[in-house]
Amino acid sequence: MAFIQAVLDGxxxxxxxxxxxxxxxxxxxxxxxxxxxxxxxxxxxxxVAYFAWKFLGLDPLIGSFLxxxxxxxxxxxxxxxxxxxxxxxxxxxxxxxxxxxxIVIENLTLITFGSDFHSVTTSYQTSTLRIGPxxxxxxxxxxxxxxxxxxxxxxxxxxxxxYGRAMRATAQDPMAANLMGINADRMRQIAFGLGVGMTAFxxxxxxxxxxxxxxxxxxxxxxxFTVVVLGGLGSVAGAVVGGFAVGVIQSVSTLFFxxxxxxxxxxxVFLTVLAVRPTGLIGASR
Amino acid sequence: xxxxxxxxxxxxxxxxxxxxxxISETCETKSPATAPKGLSRLALNRRHFLAAxxxxxATPYLSKIARAQGxxxxxxxxxxxxxxxxQFGVNSRNGIQLAADQINDNGGIxxxxxxxxxxxxxxxxxxxxxxxxxxxxxxxxxxVVAILGAYASSLSLALSEATERRDVPLLTMSFSDxxxxxxxxxxxxxxSKATTMGAAQLRGPAxxxxxxxxxxxxxxxxYEDTAFGTSQAGGLRATAAELGIExxxxxxxxxxxxxxxxxxxxxxGTNADAVFPCSYLNDGVQIIRTMRQQGIDMPVIGGAGxxxxxxxxxxxxxxAENVFSVxxxxxxxxxxxxxxxxxxxxxxxxxxxxxxxxxxxxxxKALEISGDTDSDALREALRKNRFEGxxxxxxxxxxxxxxxxxxxxxxxxxxxxxxxDDLVTVWPDDVAKKEAVWAGK
Numbered sequence: 001m002a003f004i005q006a007v008l009d010g011x012x013x014x015x016x017x018x019x020x021x022x023x024x025x026x027x028x029x030x031x032x033x034x035x036x037x038x039x040x041x042x043x044x045x046x047x048v049a050y051f052a053w054k055f056l057g058l059d060p061l062i063g064s065f066l067x068x069x070x071x072x073x074x075x076x077x078x079x080x081x082x083x084x085x086x087x088x089x090x091x092x093x094x095x096x097x098x099x100x101x102x103i104v105i106e107n108l109t110l111i112t113f114g115s116d117f118h119s120v121t122t123s124y125q126t127s128t129l130r131i132g133p134x135x136x137x138x139x140x141x142x143x144x145x146x147x148x149x150x151x152x153x154x155x156x157x158x159x160x161x162x163y164g165r166a167m168r169a170t171a172q173d174p175m176a177a178n179l180m181g182i183n184a185d186r187m188r189q190i191a192f193g194l195g196v197g198m199t200a201f202x203x204x205x206x207x208x209x210x211x212x213x214x215x216x217x218x219x220x221x222x223x224x225f226t227v228v229v230l231g232g233l234g235s236v237a238g239a240v241v242g243g244f245a246v247g248v249i250q251s252v253s254t255l256f257f258x259x260x261x262x263x264x265x266x267x268x269v270f271l272t273v274l275a276v277r278p279t280g281l282i283g284a285s286r
Numbered sequence: 287x288x289x290x291x292x293x294x295x296x297x298x299x300x301x302x303x304x305x306x307x308x309i310s311e312t313c314e315t316k317s318p319a320t321a322p323k324g325l326s327r328l329a330l331n332r333r334h335f336l337a338a339x340x341x342x343x344a345t346p347y348l349s350k351i352a353r354a355q356g357x358x359x360x361x362x363x364x365x366x367x368x369x370x371x372x373q374f375g376v377n378s379r380n381g382i383q384l385a386a387d388q389i390n391d392n393g394g395i396x397x398x399x400x401x402x403x404x405x406x407x408x409x410x411x412x413x414x415x416x417x418x419x420x421x422x423x424x425x426x427x428x429x430v431v432a433i434l435g436a437y438a439s440s441l442s443l444a445l446s447e448a449t450e451r452r453d454v455p456l457l458t459m460s461f462s463d464x465x466x467x468x469x470x471x472x473x474x475x476x477x478s479k480a481t482t483m484g485a486a487q488l489r490g491p492a493x494x495x496x497x498x499x500x501x502x503x504x505x506x507x508x509y510e511d512t513a514f515g516t517s518q519a520g521g522l523r524a525t526a527a528e529l530g531i532e533x534x535x536x537x538x539x540x541x542x543x544x545x546x547x548x549x550x551x552x553x554x555g556t557n558a559d560a561v562f563p564c565s566y567l568n569d570g571v572q573i574i575r576t577m578r579q580q581g582i583d584m585p586v587i588g589g590a591g592x593x594x595x596x597x598x599x600x601x602x603x604x605x606a607e608n609v610f611s612v613x614x615x616x617x618x619x620x621x622x623x624x625x626x627x628x629x630x631x632x633x634x635x636x637x638x639x640x641x642x643x644x645x646x647x648x649x650x651k652a653l654e655i656s657g658d659t660d661s662d663a664l665r666e667a668l669r670k671n672r673f674e675g676x677x678x679x680x681x682x683x684x685x686x687x688x689x690x691x692x693x694x695x696x697x698x699x700x701x702x703x704x705x706x707d708d709l710v711t712v713w714p715d716d717v718a719k720k721e722a723v724w725a726g727k
Contacts, residue, residue, distance in 0.1 A: 002551070002555075005551060006548070006551070009545070009547045009548065009551070012547075013544070013545045013547070106368075107368065110368055110372060114373075114376070115367075115368075115372035115373040115375070115376050116373055116597060117373060117567050117568065117592075117597045117601065118597075118600075118601075119571060119597070119600065119601030119602075121601075121602075121603045125575060125579075126575055126578040126579045126605065127579065128579040128580055128581070135551075135579070135580050137547070137576065137579045137580075138579070139575075139579075140547070209572065209575060209576075210568070210572070211567060211568040211571055211572075211597075211601060213372075213373070213568075214372070215369055215370045215372070215412075216568075218370065218542065219542040219543075219544055219568075220544060223544065247545075250545065250548075251545070251547070251548055254548035254551075254552075258537065258538060259537055259538070259539045259540075259543075259548055259549060259552075260511050260537075260538040260539055260540055262540070262548070263540060
């Protein structure tokens with residue numbers, strides 16, 4: 001029973017890991033850029049949802065859509081002004097830009113919002129569902145469902161809409177896409193906006209059970225990279241599988257090892273997978 | 287990917303001190319609000335590009351620099367103003383600033399001809415290496431008589447290596463036993479060490495529970511695996527053995543844990559009489575929320591850290607009510623002093639602000655006694671005297687009296703409890719402001 005509970009907890013948190021990581025893999029998939037500042041957009045998304053709650057009275061689960069919209073717009077601007085310039089630059093320049101962005105965002109939030117910890121209070125925050133001997137925290141469940149919803153929406157967008165197909169075409173061959181009348185730059189802007197927007201959305205939906213402060217991104221950054229590399233860098237489906245895998249490994253490992261070592265177990269599994277399948281669980285489809 | 291630190295700040299740290307740098311730092315020490323800190327940070331980071339602009343910005347502060355030189359006493363302050371512990375660093379700085387302004391308004395250090403305290407505040411970021419680097423820089427270039435800081439034990443430990451090497455007194459309110467446990471001559475800990483804190487964290491509530499007719503038989507311990515959590519849990523464990531209380535759960539967890547559910551699942555299986563988490567704010571809030579979600583209503587006794595700051599109450603709302611915590615001091619013990627803090631900064635004087643004010647107060651008193659800024663004389667004055675009254679007197683136990691290792695032998699931890707927006711001292715009885723509420727079985 002403890003095992004089922006652990007798997008359940010792992011799936012709940014894993015869904016959220018998946019969504020915050022999808023953006024990272026999407027940006028890499030379309031542009032071939034590793035965005036080291038991805039976790040900072042999670043922080044920004046959490047701040048947007050927090051202020052929406054504080055000043056507009058929006059529940060963070062609703063505010064998450066606002067977070068998505070605001071950070072999407074910000075992402076488009078960042079792509080137009082910063083990322084676009086290093087698309088064909090050597091990787092080291094790309095790293096400088098995104099790491100620089102990380103430092104700038106972190107310190108700007110610190111200067112603007114101060115170093116305080118912020119947290120929302122909602123009616124369902126401490127309620128829980130009981131199914132026999134199993135417990136499911138309502139905020140965790142809500143975050144999980146919202147995460148699934150957004151992942152499904154992204155899948156529909158990329159597979160069923162013209163823009164989505166155009167974006168994938170750009171990912172495969174920007175030159176050919178351009179020749180087919182697709183504005184590749186526009187597609188990259190949309191992809192970057194979507195990428196950081198998804199992460200911001202993921203940040204907003206965990207707000208009912210997590211505290212936001214300017215460095216909250218640090219707590220997720222290693223997990224995000226583990227998720228996308230485990231799943232296969234550039235693969236959206238891989239990020240979903242990777243997210244669930246990371247969540248469940250973290251949770252189940254605590255049944256057999258001290259909680260202190262939960263990430264150690266995670267990294268052992270991670271390295272083993274990479275040794276056996278260097279392209280990740282669902283890889284090779286860059 | 288590991289935290290990248292504050293790149294530009296690191297660079298600035300490594301470079302020799304320039305006049306612009308000095309100016310912006312001094313400008314920072316004079317400003318009560320956080321906004322100008324940002325200004326100075328920007329100025330620092332972009333010094334290469336904006337040297338002219340910086341000089342222009344700094345012009346208004348030149349007169350202050352001129353005044354600061356000469357007979358004034360430079361006191362170094364190393365606290366985390368960025369990174370994960372930034373908030374606690376800001377609180378600490380506010381406390382020191384309040385005490386410094388009071389000393390200066392009252393005529394400065396009289397034994398030194400009314401010399402003013404000139405704070406040189408440096409950001410340690412939240413990484414130990416940076417704490418040591420900026421500490422070293424303050425000593426080498428700013429001629430500081432002593433250093434105060436650095437809030438987190440891991441930062442203070444690194445900083446103390448630098449101060450010990452250069453023979454400069456370091457006054458700290460960090461908890462870890464290792465601070466004064468290494469035979470260092472120049473480190474002074476104004477509060478009890480972590481094992482003593484851990485012992486009180488259990489001893490106090492055990493007494494309260496006994497009094498309520500519901501004695502503690504079994505407890506659960508969970509702690510962050512840092513210098514702070516580990517040593518405090520050690521104190522809890524030893525005291526439990528001493529009092530014959532069974533420890534039914536004893537679990538360390540990594541700092542920055544993203545999901546506490548596994549901890550709470552374990553806790554649920556234990557049926558403990560009370561739980562003792564030693565954690566900072568985010569974990570602490572998550573722990574209590576997840577407990578309440580699962581209907582676990584056993585009393586919670588926090589280990590200071592995140593349990594004794596206004597944000598804790600703001601985050602948990604009514605779920606904060608009656609949560610206990612151990613603390614080295616509390617604002618309600620001396621409202622006549624701490625009200626000034628609330629008035630100036632808008633929130634109650636959190637313990638790290640209070641204890642850092644104590645650090646400066648003790649330093650000022652030692653300077654009055656020694657009448658000399660020489661580090662040998664200052665160290666003698668710190669070690670040979672008992673400091674009472676003023677901020678020093680707010681430390682529960684009546685004041686500050688350092689032993690050979692630099693530990694304050696008078697300090698006694700207290701237990702506080704949340705009542706609405708107030709954090710009330712409830713143990714021990716001789717300082718308690720209200721009766722403790724025990725909700726255990």
